[in-house]
Amino acid sequence: MTLNELRYIVAVARERHFGRAADACHISQPTLSVAVRKLEDELGVTLFERTPGEITPTPVGWRIVEQAQRVLEEAATVKQLASQGQDELAGMLRLGVIYTIGPYLLPHLIPRLRRRAPHMPLQIEENYTAVLNERLKDGELDVLILSLPFEGLGICTKSVYIEPFVVLVPTGHPLEQVEWVDAETLARQDLLLLGPGHCFRDQVLRFCPDCNRLSVGSDNMQRTLEGSSLETIRLMVATGMGITVLPYTSVSGYAQVSDLLSVRPFSDPRPTRIVALAWRKSFPRHRVIDLLTEAIRACPLGEAIHLLE
Secondary structure (H helix, E strand, C coil): HHHHHHHHHHHHHHHHHHHHHHHHHCCCCCHHHHHHHHHHHHCCCEEEECCCCCCEEEEHHHHHHHHHHHHHHHHHHHHHHHHHHCCCCCEEEEEEEEEECCHHHHHHHHHHHHCCCCCCCCEEEEEEEEHHHHHHCCCCCCCCEECCCCCCEEEEEEEEEEEEEEEEEEEEHHHCCCCEEEHHHHHCEEECCCCCCCCHCCCCCHHHHHHHHCCCCCCCHHHHCCCCHHHHHHHHHHHHCEEEEEEHHHCCCCHHHHEEEEEECCCCCCCCCEEEEEEECCCCCCHHHHHHHHHHCCCCCCCCCCCCC
């Protein structure tokens, strides 16, 4: 039994497909299939039920996969301890960030981290919360920057700041003349939203459930926005196609369209999100968490960002 074989069965359980699991492990599908079959023969049990279109762990397979995940996490911890010696701020940090935070926080954060921890290069991945969650649990990422709620077995979180939402409208729009916007007013507008899978979309719809029913156009319009970025939607607002809701840190926008846009605040109680760090309980570099917290709170994120003690 090898760590690679354990990594393969964890990937198969996550992907429910040998081809996708092989791609995730950067090996060929035949190599992965042979390795999984070899491990099943060695253990004397069937780990996966193989049916057309889907691979499902057996009851004993689930227990073995869960234990394999714990073994992989502990192995990653051993490697980190060996490479760092006594300096927790030395060695690569694998950082995951959700799409609606990364472009606005990282340009401020990275220079600060570079000054405070010059021997800690960053490997950065932007992705959806659900994907980052799996990669964190699999030991492929060390720390995440995302918005709450976020929880999981063996996962720690630390709130860093509260960020209000604002409304972005094209210049000349009637809402440009109002002092603030409420959920009822928002629901009557042509609203552009990110596609399903973005937690920011879900947070906006929790604040204004009617916006899902009254979003621009039809379900077809929402499908065309799936996977879009906040920056793409910002540009669509600039063309006059509708309005949108943005996190406060993203409202600066591009200089070439700034004169085409106007920002309006929400009325109280304003919708907000809590931005937090998440990491596995087994992650040994506690000074990294403290450093990330301090560095993020030192970033110039605007007067409307309320830091949490």
